[in-house]
Amino acid sequence: MKRDVFKGDTEYFKGIGQIAYEGHESDNPLAFKAYDPDRVVSGKTMEEHLRFAVCYWHTFCSGGHDPFGPETRQHAWLKGSDPVAIAMNKMDAAFELFTKLNVPFYCFHDRDLAPQGATVAESEKNLQTLVEAAKVRQKETNVNLLWGTANAFTDPRYMNGASTNPNFDVVAHAGAQVKAALDATVELGGQNYVFWGGREGYICLFNSNTKRELEHMGQFLTMARDYGRSIGFEGTFLIEPKPMEPTKHQYDFDAQTVIGFLREHNLQDDFKLNIEANHATLAGHTFAHELQMCADASMLGSIDANRGDYQNGWDTDQFPVDLYDCMQAMLVVLEDGGFKNGGLNFDAKLRRESTDIEDFFISHIGGMDSFARGLLAADKLIQDGRLSGLTSARYESFDGGKGQAFESGELSLSDLRDHAAHVGEPAQISGKQELVENLMNDALMSVS
Ligand code: XUL
Ligand code: CO
Numbered sequence: 244m245k246r247d248v249f250k251g252d253t254e255y256f257k258g259i260g261q262i263a264y265e266g267h268e269s270d271n272p273l274a275f276k277a278y279d280p281d282r283v284v285s286g287k288t289m290e291e292h293l294r295f296a297v298c299y300w301h302t303f304c305s306g307g308h309d310p311f312g313p314e315t316r317q318h319a320w321l322k323g324s325d326p327v328a329i330a331m332n333k334m335d336a337a338f339e340l341f342t343k344l345n346v347p348f349y350c351f352h353d354r355d356l357a358p359q360g361a362t363v364a365e366s367e368k369n370l371q372t373l374v375e376a377a378k379v380r381q382k383e384t385n386v387n388l389l390w391g392t393a394n395a396f397t398d399p400r401y402m403n404g405a406s407t408n409p410n411f412d413v414v415a416h417a418g419a420q421v422k423a424a425l426d427a428t429v430e431l432g433g434q435n436y437v438f439w440g441g442r443e444g445y446i447c448l449f450n451s452n453t454k455r456e457l458e459h460m461g462q463f464l465t466m467a468r469d470y471g472r473s474i475g476f477e478g479t480f481l482i483e484p485k486p487m488e489p490t491k492h493q494y495d496f497d498a499q500t501v502i503g504f505l506r507e508h509n510l511q512d513d514f515k516l517n518i519e520a521n522h523a524t525l526a527g528h529t530f531a532h533e534l535q536m537c538a539d540a541s542m543l544g545s546i547d548a549n550r551g552d553y554q555n556g557w558d559t560d561q562f563p564v565d566l567y568d569c570m571q572a573m574l575v576v577l578e579d580g581g582f583k584n585g586g587l588n589f590d591a592k593l594r595r596e597s598t599d600i601e602d603f604f605i606s607h608i609g610g611m612d613s614f615a616r617g618l619l620a621a622d623k624l625i626q627d628g629r630l631s632g633l634t635s636a637r638y639e640s641f642d643g644g645k646g647q648a649f650e651s652g653e654l655s656l657s658d659l660r661d662h663a664a665h666v667g668e669p670a671q672i673s674g675k676q677e678l679v680e681n682l683m684n685d686a687l688m689s690v691s
Contacts, residue, residue, distance in 0.1 A: 244280065244290065249342045249384050251335030255319055256600055261343050262608060267691050272605055277691075278615035280345060284622050287581065293614055294586025296348035296389040297341055298547075299355035301560065301592035302603065303333050308595075315595050326358035330373050334380065341386040344607050348389035350437075350588045353424040354397065363419045374427045381431060389435060389586050390481065390517075390545065391428035393420040396441025396489070404442045406463035407456035407494065414459065421467050429476045434584040435545055436471060437517055438464065439483040444490035457494060461508035468513045479584045480510075481517040481544045484533070486526040488558055497526040498536040505542070515544030519590055520568065521551040521558050531571040538579040545585025546572065548610060562591040562606045569617025570624075570687055577621050578631075587614055619690035620683075630682050633675055 248261050264282075265274035280290035306314030306321070320336040323329050334356070341349055353366075357373040360366040381387055395405035395417045403409055405417035428436050443460055445451040468480055482505070484495040495501050498516055505511045516537045520530040530550075537543035550568065552559045563569060576582060589610050593602050624630050640646040645662050648654050654662075 244385070246342045246345050246384055246386065249335070249338040249380065251332075251339065253319070253332070253335065255336040255339055256343060256603065259343060259601060259604055261345060262604060273601065273608070275608060275615070276612050277619070278608075278611040284618060285577075285626070289615055289618065290347055292577075292581060292618055293611070294348060294389070294582050295344075295346045295611055295614075296350050296586050296588040297337075297344065297346050297607065298588055298590050299337060299349060299351040301590065302340065303337050304355050305592065307593065307598075312595075315598055316593075327369060327372060330357050330369070331376060334373065334376055338380045338384055338386065340603060342384050344604065344611075346386065346607075346611075348387055348434075348586055348588070350388070350390050350392075350590075352392050352394035353420060353427065354394040356427070359398065363416070366420075367423045370423055370427055374430050377431055388428065388431040388433040389588055390437045390478075391424055391431070391433045392437040392439065393417070393424035394441075395420055401442055404444070404456070404490075405440070406460050407440075407443045409452070409456075414463065418463070418466070421463075422470060425467065425471050425476060426474065428478075429471070429474050434478045435481050435517070436467075436476065436478060437481045437483055437545075438467075439485065439517075440493055440495045442490050443495065444487070444493035446491050448492075457504070460494060461504070461510075464510055464514070465508060468510060472513075479544050480514045481585075482514055483517040483519060483522070483547065484526070485519065485522040485558075488525065497523070497528060498533045502536065502540045502542055511540075511542070515542040515585075517545045517547060517585070517588075518543070519547035519549060520563060520572070521549050521560055522547075524551040524553070525556070525558060529571075530568050531575055534572055534575040534579075538575055543576070543579050543585070545582070546576075546587050547590035548587045548614065549589065549591040560590060560592050561594075562589065562610045564609050564613050566613055566616050566620070566687055567683070569613045570620040570683065571617075573614065573617040573621035574624060577618075577625055616687070616690060620686040623686040623690055624682065627682070627686065630679065633679065637672065637674070 263274055264279040265271055267276050269276055278289060282289050284292060306316040306318055308314045320332040321329055353370055357369040360369050395401050400413055400416060406414055408414050425436060482495055482501050484497050484501045485493050486496045487493055501516055505514050518533045523530045523533040534543060548563045549560045550563045550565055593606055641650050
């Protein structure tokens with residue numbers, strides 16, 4: 244669907260109109276070549292399939308600082324001295340960009356939206372003021388909240404963690420923030436609530452009681468779940484795994500670690516995972532691997548869409564443009580039945596050297612077109628059927644006879660021994676990896 248461009252008191256992205264779909268032949272850098280929101284793919288529009296969200300933090304709060312230098316982009320909306328007035332301007336800039344990109348969703352941390360106050364009560368009041376403003380803008384634009392979260396990692400009080408902090412007073416502050424962020428998310432109709440454990444891990448193993456910290460994290464998440472449900476939150480709680488950075492070791496290391504943790508604390512019915520591509524690669528996995536582990540556990544919730552740099556070992560949060568990755572991700576998502584509450588949130592930032600206003604748009608256009616192409620190619624692979632046929636054929640020995648009896652737990656180890664003795668040397672069956680890879684390339688190159 245088409246949204247009207249939001250108009251606040253100031254136009255921040257001057258000279259840029261709403262980004263439209265112009266098709267593959269277009270040479271306009273400020274147009275979509277593949278993302279056509281209304282195009283129907285297997286019964287759903289692209290907008291419904293992809294559920295794009297723009298993130299507040301990289302796009303509106305940060306101007307390109309790195310450990311070696313300050314911001315290279317001086318955002319007009321961050322100028323001024325009153326922090327609440329600045330937050331209001333930032334929100335206007337945000338809704339202008341959301342609607343110029345015509346995305347259906349956005350995501351925020353509490354501190355992205357509203358400034359921290361001198362006390363818990365003042366922070367709550369600031370957030371409430373901005374939530375009221377967001378409510379009006381959401382209604383006017385039909386851009387909605389994909390997820391909210393609390394930033395419990397930036398303030399120095401969280402240097403030793405939030406819910407896993409060895410000091411209970413800090414745990415309580417994290418609780419205050421999560422409570423207010425949950426209130427904000429519910430008030431804004433957020434479809435998910437995210438926990439990214441920014442400093443929930445350790446820097447030094449031998450000054451940390453890891454057993455106690457992990458129990459505290461389980462306890463904290465249970466309290467947050469109970470509070471969220473008590474105020475009417477019907478969406479999904481999400482955990483976003485990341486193996487390290489800023490801590491040396493983060494407890495939510497990867498999808499399988501988080502899935503085990505959620506089951507241990509009996510949270511598996513309320514929580515799913517938010518998989519970020521660059522976090523997957525930091526954990527030594529592919530993006531698709533992490534998604535598949537979640538899908539297998541019925542816990543694939545949402546995606547933070549970005550990419551890393553294979554030569555660098557840190558979270559570069561680049562915009563996703565690798566079509567092969569996007570196709571494989573969308574293949575897992577589609578085979579899992581598509582997004583329900585989740586979507587594709589661009590947790591991605593412009594390079595520090597990209598300093599033109601149009602770069603905000605060019606970057607998002609690239610990400611959106613890449614996932615649109617990925618969606619088309621994944622759909623093509625599914626419609627074609629050869630890939631899934633090939634995979635199911637590899638397991639057909641379990642579809643009947645003794646293999647099926649094994650799967651249903653009807654055989655003993657002695658039965659396996661007797662079967663082996665009876666069948667002799669198994670037939671050699673090709674894994675056909677090269678065929679799989681060719682099918683993927685063919686699908687990618689055939690869609691438009
Ligand atoms: C950090 C990261 C966060 C989460 C939300 O690497 O990905 O921005 O997405 O806290
Ligand atoms: Co993220």
